[in-house]
Structures are given as structure tokens and as C-alpha cells.
Amino acid sequence: MMKTTIRQKMAFGYTVMVLLVVVVSLYAITQLNRLNRFINTALTVDSEMLNLTEDLINSIFIQVSHEKKFLITKDMAFQRLFEEKEKEFSDKLNTLAEIADSQEKKGLLEQIRSLYDQYLSLVKGEFKAATLEHKSNEARKQALVDSVTEKIKQLTEVAQLSLNKKMVASQKVGLRGARLAIIITVLAVIFGSAFAFFITQGICLPVQRLKEGTYHIAQGDFSKKIELKSQDEIGELSAAFNAMCDRLRELDQLKVDFVSNITHDLKTPLSSIAEANQLMLDGVSGPLSPQQKHLVNIIKEDTARLTRLIDNLLDLSKMEVGMLKYDLKPGNISPLVKESIEFIRLLAERKKIRVSYSEEGILPMVLLDGEKMDQVLINLLSNAIKFTPEGGKVIIQTKGVREFPINGKGITLSEDEAIQLSITDTGIGIAREDITRVFDKFYQSGSGSNKKGGAGLGLTIARHIIQAHGGQIWAESEPDKGSVFYLLLPALQEDA
Ligand SMILES: Nc1ncnc2c1ncn2[C@@H]1O[C@H](COP(=O)(O)OP(=O)(O)OP(=O)(O)O)[C@@H](O)[C@H]1O
Ligand SMILES: [Mg+2]
The missing domain is CATH 1.10.287.130 (Signal transduction histidine kinase, dimerisation/phosphotransfer (DHp) domain)
Structure with missing residues (x-):
């Protein structure tokens, strides 16, 4: 497998996203430019052309009327007016030739120019021989003027058509641009989310595994290996x-x-x-x-x-190292409790501590290694007496339970029932921060004044033994008021 680091993965993802953004922007810019060009030519060429052709038609009609008035009145003023219009007409024709953007338009303009020139030469001839009879030219002139207007109208139609085409095309460009921009944006969003998801997963999952691993180490279990395939x-x-x-x-x-x-x-x-x-x-x-x-x-x-x-x-x-063998047999816990109490009675009497025992209901049978359980009970009881001042009390209680609290949370047992044994004393108690640490090897709570001989092994051994019985052990305490040590042992299953 190729070795890709988190840094490389992130760099790749970000590069792709930046590229997508650049592509979308470039695309949008080119489409906008095209649109702009279309609109520009439509405005400068086609609308201008439409305006000019309208002017040309008006102008030719005015020229015809001036020419006729001159021939009737022979007034030179009409000839001048005609010539003004003629100049204007030819200027506009030139402008049109300049802006014409297609071969068709150019062809039409040339035809208009030549027809108009023919008309002009007829009119100019008549102006020179103003006195002569002019009736003979009338029909040809009329035909030429008609052709000129006809051609101009054709040009108008062509300009109108190309304007319409450009409008439709720009609409298309706009639509296509918008559609593609949406598609690319959606892709960018999908890719971005997927990238964010995979990167986060890729970091969080292994970190979670590492966290679990460290938790095992903290519990003193060094056998847990972390299986991670990632090469980063x-x-x-x-x-x-x-x-x-x-x-x-x-x-x-x-x-x-x-x-x-x-x-x-x-x-x-x-x-x-x-x-x-x-x-x-x-x-x-x-x-x-x-x-x-x-x-x-x-x-x-x-x-x-x-x-x-x-x-x-x-x-x-x-x-x-798991070398200690347990001899687990179905049994009753209460004789063991009573024996242990007898065992420490002398110790208690020496310190004038009252020890009492109560049992709630009929206790279910449990799987027990009697000798090891004795060891636990004697250690718990001797601790209670050791850490309780003279005249105190130690209360032992056993009962059947279906639920028990750990750190204030109710936990329902999967087994039918369990035995809960508690040993309550009125002793010096245990500081809050030490309540779980007292089960650690060699750990003794408090300063030197609290240390009363012993090595800090009793509770560690007790926890090992209780766990080997499938049970739990924990403590609750209030400094200077006393402590309660709880034992929980699963009841023997009926069918077992
Ligand atoms: N009932 C209790 N009241 C107050 N502190 C207690 C009580 N039981 C245990 N502790 C604290 O927990 C520490 C550990 O107890 P643990 O039984 O493991 O060791 P120990 O009694 O000091 O020595 P050992 O049991 O090995 O002779 C004790 O040193 C004490 O500080
Ligand atoms: Mg002890």
C-alpha cells in the first residue's frame, strides 16, 4: 500500500476543492463574457442597423418628393434640399456598410447602393436638363425607388432576424452556464462533505482505538495491541x-x-x-x-x-500472571461471613468496637472458593477495625439484589440475582480522590498517620479474588465519618 500521510490526504482534498472553485469561476467568467459579446453586437450592429434602415426609407421618400417638387416648380431650393438628403442617404449607407457583419447584409447593401446610384444618375440628368420633358423617365425612376425600398426592407428583415437569433443564443448561453455552475457546485459540495467525512473518520477512529488502548494500559493490561492498517x-x-x-x-x-x-x-x-x-x-x-x-x-x-x-x-x-487456581463450588456465603466475624472478634473487642451482622431474606447460592473468600472478608473486616477508632461500630449486611449502583448509576444485572455484601464502619474514611486507588497495589491512603502497618496489598488481592468470582468490589466513603465496602457476587444460575 502506498504510504499517504494525513498531511498529504488533507493537501490533496484541499487542492481538489480549490481547483473546483477555480474551474467554476473560470467557467462562469467565460460564459458571462460570451453573453456580454452577444448583447453588445446585438445592440451595436443589429439595433443600429434597424434604426438606419428606417431612416433610409424615410430619406428616399423625402428625396422623391423633393425631386418631384423641383421638376414641377423648377425652384432651385428643392434641388438643394434633394442634394442634402442625398448626402445624408449616402452617409448612412456608408455607416451601414461599416457595421454590416454578414455577407448577406453586405450583398444587400451593395445592391441598394447600385440601384440608388442608377436612380441618382437619372435624377441628376433631369436636374441638368430641367426644362426638358421628363415624363419618359418617370416609370424607370419609380421602379428603381421601389427596388431600393424593397431591398432596404429586406435588410431590415435580415437585421431583425439576426437580432432575434442573438437573443435566443444569449438566452441559451445564460441557461447552460447556470446549469453547469449548479452541477459543479453540487459536485463540489458532495466532494467537500465526503472529503471532510473521510478525513475526520480517518483521524477520529484510530484516535478512538488509541484511547481505548491507553485505557487498557492504565488498567495495567499490557496485552492489548492496536491493530491499525493506516500508514499515516x-x-x-x-x-x-x-x-x-x-x-x-x-x-x-x-x-x-x-x-x-x-x-x-x-x-x-x-x-x-x-x-x-x-x-x-x-x-x-x-x-x-x-x-x-x-x-x-x-x-x-x-x-x-x-x-x-x-x-x-x-x-x-x-x-x-493468572497462575493462582480457584476451587469454585456452589455454596452459601453467610457461614463464611460468620466465621470471619469470629476470627476478628478479639481484635474488635480490644478496640471496644461493636460488630453486628444482619441478613436480609434468604440469600441465593453462589459459586465460591471458601478459602479465598475468607481471605477477602477477613481483610475487609480487619481494615474496618484497623481504620476505626476505639468505641466505633462495624456493620455487616448481606442481601439479594437485582440492581446495584456504580458511581451513582443503576446497573441492571444480566444474571437473575446477586448477593450484595456491605461492610460499614465509623472510621477515618477515605479521601474522594483515593476511593478507587485503595485497590491499587501497595497503595495506602492518607499521610503517614493513617498508615497502621500492612503493605497495601489486602484490597488488591481482594479485588483479584472477587473478579475471579465474576463479582465486583467498590467503596464509598466520607472522610472522618466512615467507609462502606461493597461486594457483589452473581447468584448461581438455576440450570447451572
Ligand atoms: N475501612 C477503611 N477505612 C479507611 N481506610 C481504609 C479502609 N480500608 C482500606 N483503607 C485504606 O486503603 C488502604 C489499602 O488497604 P489494603 O487492605 O489494601 O492495605 P492495608 O490494609 O494497608 O495493608 P494489608 O491489607 O496489605 O495488610 C489502606 O492502607 C487504607 O489507607
Ligand atoms: Mg488490609
């Missing part, structure tokens, strides 16, 4: 984008490998420490003084924390 700047951009994705994926894999190797290496010595520790507490190495016992207990607690952190890291690195 956007094609190059998407190639660069794909290269970036590949590099990010490599780096991500490197990190996952690193974490899983290091956690394996850390776990082995840690379990030896925990075992040795337990043996000491059991008194295998001899009885411990109360002070020694206190210190060994501190070692025990911290070893447990370290073990949990490493377990979490290991879990997460497995989840991220």
Missing part, C-alpha cells in the same frame, strides 16, 4: 504504542518473576524461625523467664506478620 502518522503512533506495550509487558513479567523468586527464598528461612520460636515458647530449650517470654512473643507476632506479607506478595504475583 497515526499508524506510526500506534506502532510506537505497541512497542511501548511490549516493553511494559516485559518489565511487568520481570517484576513478577523477581517477586516470586524472592518470596520463595524468604519463606524457607522464615518458617524455620517460626518453628524455632514455637519450640522456645513450648519450653523445649528450657523454661523462659517472663521477660524472655515477652521478647519471644514479639518475635512470634512479627514473624507471623512477615509471613503474611510474603504470602500476600506470592499470591498477588501468582494472580497477576
Whole structure:
């Protein structure tokens, strides 16, 4: 495929449009010029000719009358008048010969001239021999005058006809010009719109794809490649984008490998420490003084924390590469919730936090991996207790729902039903801008004062587990008032 850039495509489109405009204008100008020429000749030649021929006919009649009056009265004044008219007649004949624009008109004019000359020579002869009898010439003169007028009338008709023809022709030129101008304008509009549409599509669609691609990257999914066939700047951009994705994926894999190797290496010595520790507490190495016992207990607690952190890291690195296996079985969520509450009861009592649980109606069965779900519930509950000051409350509720709100919008589930579990606390809450980020890896909300041990992995793991169950997890919160964490798990289909 030939490589055309957006710049070239745009330049091509604009050039075509400019050319169309130039063509339309040039065409309009030539047509107007033609029209102008027609009208000009019609006015200067044909109308002028019509006026002159009318004058000629009048003039010849006046000449005849002067000539007759002279012959009767022999008054020289009539001869002068005749001669004036004769000069005027011949001047007009000359003008006509000058403007005549066709062979036919020229021929007629020559005939008029020669007939008139014959008439003149007869009259001139009579003027010279004014006393002689002139009756003999009368019939010839009359015939000549008749022929002259006849020819002049013919000339008038020819001029009138050519005037009419020019009018019809100019009308045609005008009409054709208008029609062609309309056609070219319509073509220009169609081409312009199509060009604008394709250029806009050509830019917007790939940009949309790129936007979707970046969205996946933002979600931490580097596997999405952008397939763009275009060879232009956007094609190059998407190639660069794909290269970036590949590099990010490599780096991500490197990190996952690193974490899983290091956690394996850390776990082995840690379990030896925990075992040795337990043996000491059991008194295998001899009885411990109360002070020694206190210190060994501190070692025990911290070893447990370290073990949990490493377990979490290991879990997460497995989840991220899809290596963690789930053992999903139909089950009921409420025993799991009750167990988890029991698990954290001691923690809650230490902080004098009241924990209550309520269940609305009969809950549908769900597909569960009990152990993983426990992990989620315990993390959510221990978070609630961790981030709630002494004397606070933690309320756990479960109910069946058909619709649930995400960002205030009601979303209808495609499944028949779902279980919604909420854990509400009266704790420190989460700032608005952190409400989605708390699910990010290692993310801990707030300043140092809010950080209460932990690594910021619990919610990330919880989200992975819930998504593997086909569910959703999200939070709502008001700083200093408390937070609500929601879980949504699709109910088991009847026929499943
Ligand atoms: N109920 C809550 N109230 C207020 N803030 C919370 C609550 N639950 C979570 N957070 C905030 O979200 C952050 C992330 O929670 P997450 O459970 O992922 O990590 P953690 O509890 O800090 O550490 P870990 O769970 O790995 O031991 C917490 O550090 C805290 O800032
Ligand atoms: Mg936690």
C-alpha cells in the first residue's frame, strides 16, 4: 500500500476543492463574457442597423418628393434640399456598410447602393436638363425607388432576424452556464462533505482505538495491541504504542518473576524461625523467664506478620500472571461471613468496637472458593477495625439484589440475582480522590498517620479474588465519618 500521510490526504482534498472553485469561476467568467459579446453586437450592429434602415426609407421618400417638387416648380431650393438628403442617404449607407457583419447584409447593401446610384444618375440628368420633358423617365425612376425600398426592407428583415437569433443564443448561453455552475457546485459540495467525512473518520477512529488502548494500559493490561492498517502518522503512533506495550509487558513479567523468586527464598528461612520460636515458647530449650517470654512473643507476632506479607506478595504475583487456581463450588456465603466475624472478634473487642451482622431474606447460592473468600472478608473486616477508632461500630449486611449502583448509576444485572455484601464502619474514611486507588497495589491512603502497618496489598488481592468470582468490589466513603465496602457476587444460575 502506498504510504499517504494525513498531511498529504488533507493537501490533496484541499487542492481538489480549490481547483473546483477555480474551474467554476473560470467557467462562469467565460460564459458571462460570451453573453456580454452577444448583447453588445446585438445592440451595436443589429439595433443600429434597424434604426438606419428606417431612416433610409424615410430619406428616399423625402428625396422623391423633393425631386418631384423641383421638376414641377423648377425652384432651385428643392434641388438643394434633394442634394442634402442625398448626402445624408449616402452617409448612412456608408455607416451601414461599416457595421454590416454578414455577407448577406453586405450583398444587400451593395445592391441598394447600385440601384440608388442608377436612380441618382437619372435624377441628376433631369436636374441638368430641367426644362426638358421628363415624363419618359418617370416609370424607370419609380421602379428603381421601389427596388431600393424593397431591398432596404429586406435588410431590415435580415437585421431583425439576426437580432432575434442573438437573443435566443444569449438566452441559451445564460441557461447552460447556470446549469453547469449548479452541477459543479453540487459536485463540489458532495466532494467537500465526503472529503471532510473521510478525513475526520480517518483521524477520529484510530484516535478512538488509541484511547481505548491507553485505557487498557492504565488498567495495567499490557496485552492489548492496536491493530491499525493506516500508514499515516497515526499508524506510526500506534506502532510506537505497541512497542511501548511490549516493553511494559516485559518489565511487568520481570517484576513478577523477581517477586516470586524472592518470596520463595524468604519463606524457607522464615518458617524455620517460626518453628524455632514455637519450640522456645513450648519450653523445649528450657523454661523462659517472663521477660524472655515477652521478647519471644514479639518475635512470634512479627514473624507471623512477615509471613503474611510474603504470602500476600506470592499470591498477588501468582494472580497477576493468572497462575493462582480457584476451587469454585456452589455454596452459601453467610457461614463464611460468620466465621470471619469470629476470627476478628478479639481484635474488635480490644478496640471496644461493636460488630453486628444482619441478613436480609434468604440469600441465593453462589459459586465460591471458601478459602479465598475468607481471605477477602477477613481483610475487609480487619481494615474496618484497623481504620476505626476505639468505641466505633462495624456493620455487616448481606442481601439479594437485582440492581446495584456504580458511581451513582443503576446497573441492571444480566444474571437473575446477586448477593450484595456491605461492610460499614465509623472510621477515618477515605479521601474522594483515593476511593478507587485503595485497590491499587501497595497503595495506602492518607499521610503517614493513617498508615497502621500492612503493605497495601489486602484490597488488591481482594479485588483479584472477587473478579475471579465474576463479582465486583467498590467503596464509598466520607472522610472522618466512615467507609462502606461493597461486594457483589452473581447468584448461581438455576440450570447451572
Ligand atoms: N475501612 C477503611 N477505612 C479507611 N481506610 C481504609 C479502609 N480500608 C482500606 N483503607 C485504606 O486503603 C488502604 C489499602 O488497604 P489494603 O487492605 O489494601 O492495605 P492495608 O490494609 O494497608 O495493608 P494489608 O491489607 O496489605 O495488610 C489502606 O492502607 C487504607 O489507607
Ligand atoms: Mg488490609
